[in-house]
Amino acid sequence: MSRRVSYTHLSFLLFVTVAAIFLNWNAINASTRLYNLIVVLPSGALCLLFVFLIALSERRKPTDVLSESALKAKRKATLGDIVLLGVFALFCLSLTTLGFDIATFAFVWLGILMGGEKRWLAPPVFSFLFTLALIKGFGSLFPFPMPLMVF
Numbered sequence: 001m002s003r004r005v006s007y008t009h010l011s012f013l014l015f016v017t018v019a020a021i022f023l024n025w026n027a028i029n030a031s032t033r034l035y036n037l038i039v040v041l042p043s044g045a046l047c048l049l050f051v052f053l054i055a056l057s058e059r060r061k062p063t064d065v066l067s068e069s070a071l072k073a074k075r076k077a078t079l080g081d082i083v084l085l086g087v088f089a090l091f092c093l094s095l096t097t098l099g100f101d102i103a104t105f106a107f108v109w110l111g112i113l114m115g116g117e118k119r120w121l122a123p124p125v126f127s128f129l130f131t132l133a134l135i136k137g138f139g140s141l142f143p144f145p146m147p148l149m150v151f
Contacts, residue, residue: 013051013054013055016047016051017047017048017051020044020047020048020051021044021048023040023044024040024041024044024045027040027041027044028041035142035143038141039141080114083114084111084114087107087110087111087114088107090107091103091104091106091107094106095147096147098149099147099148099149099150100135100138100146100147100148101131101135101148101149101150102149102150104127104130104131104134104135105127105128105131106127108123108126108127108130108131109123109124109127112126112127135148
């Protein structure tokens with residue numbers, strides 16, 4: 001067994017770390033009031049904790065030499081991750097144009113389909129319930145209205 005470092009994985013973890021530190025620093029500099037930091041600081045701290053745990057687990061785990069079929073499967077999974085990241089970028093861009101509710105519903109539905117769900121009723125039902133819970137939860141947390149189309 002040889003130990004091989006994935007430089008794309010390490011660069012992504014570095015990017016996430018820098019982004020989390022920058023967002024937390026920026027939020028603290030903007031305002032130290034609780035309503036400004038209630039979501040940003042805990043999520044940034046969790047993000048940094050996850051990056052640390054992932055880096056620690058990758059450091060200890062040896063990797064084997066992969067077969068051709070395993071390499072193809074890994075490339076396919078990486079392509080799926082990139083497509084999901086692109087769909088997430090579209091979700092973020094559509095929050096203000098489509099509304100938080102429609103954008104969330106569509107993103108969750110597409111994410112479930114990309115995850116391989118075969119049942120036709122599960123994606124819309126779960127997307128609807130998740131969107132409803134998210135809107136009600138965020139609506140009670142934040143003191144400002146979110147742009148919504150349906151709810």
